[in-house]
Amino acid sequence: xxxxxxxxxxxxxxxxxxxxxVTDYATVAKETMKSCKDHPFKTGxxxxxxxxxxxxxxxxxxxxxxRNELREKRQLMVLVPTTLHNANSGKLELHFVVFSQHTFLAxxxx
Numbered sequence: 435x436x437x438x439x440x441x442x443x444x445x446x447x448x449x450x451x452x453x454x455x456v457t458d459y460a461t462v463a464k465e466t467m468k469s470c471k472d473h474p475f476k477t478g479x480x481x482x483x484x485x486x487x488x489x490x491x492x493x494x495x496x497x498x499x500x501r502n503e504l505r506e507k508r509q510l511m512v513l514v515p516t517t518l519h520n521a522n523s524g525k526l527e528l529h530f531v532v533f534s535q536h537t538f539l540a541x542x543x544x
Contacts, residue, residue, distance in 0.1 A: 470477040
């Protein structure tokens with residue numbers, strides 16, 4: 435019988451705790467809405483920044499997608515005659531390859 439009373443008291447305490455939490459969140463929501471109405475420029479700035487972060491997160495490619503797109507662009511560059519290539523772009527690509535090989539060797543992945 436003692437355990438039933440303990441369980442009942444636990445339920446009451448849990449219910450009271452949840453009620454306080456809901457009340458606190460409702461108060462915060464009301465104060466936030468009031469602040470949004472009082473400071474529309476600041477609110478717009480925050481929501482714009484939040485929207486920008488969400489957009490960046492949603493459009494950020496995975497490493498595999500990025501590498502596939504790089505391969506596709508490289509295939510397209512093969513169609514451009516060598517005489518039209520920029521000399522500096524070849525140096526940059528060589529630097530990238532050497533850096534990648536060095537990184538893989540340092541990580542013992544090559």
